[in-house]
Amino acid sequence: MIIKVKANGRKFIIPVPVMLGFLCPGLTAKIIKKEIKKDFGDLSDKQIRFALRKMKKALRDSKKIMKDIPLVDVKSSNGEEVKIFL
Numbered sequence: 519m520i521i522k523v524k525a526n527g528r529k530f531i532i533p534v535p536v537m538l539g540f541l542c543p544g545l546t547a548k549i550i551k552k553e554i555k556k557d558f559g560d561l562s563d564k565q566i567r568f569a570l571r572k573m574k575k576a577l578r579d580s581k582k583i584m585k586d587i588p589l590v591d592v593k594s595s596n597g598e599e600v601k602i603f604l
Contacts, residue, residue: 524599580604 521532550573554566561569581604590602 520603522599522601522603524597526598577604 519534521530521534523530523532550570551566554569555561584604586603588601588603590600592600
């Protein structure tokens, strides 16, 4: 994921690895597990791991397809701009 910020005549580009949340078994995984259990009830850990693998594959595929399409494109009235690309 790439975050591009234009403010006060300066440009900032912040690369953020998309798979960071899936590689570390920390807060992101806990949040995803909680949301899956909330939406689908009690699932086994095997079913949750399967769902996470499917999500990871979908993210990889969409990154290839939507490379130059911004997910978020915000422009303020004073010229500041923020774009987030997958």
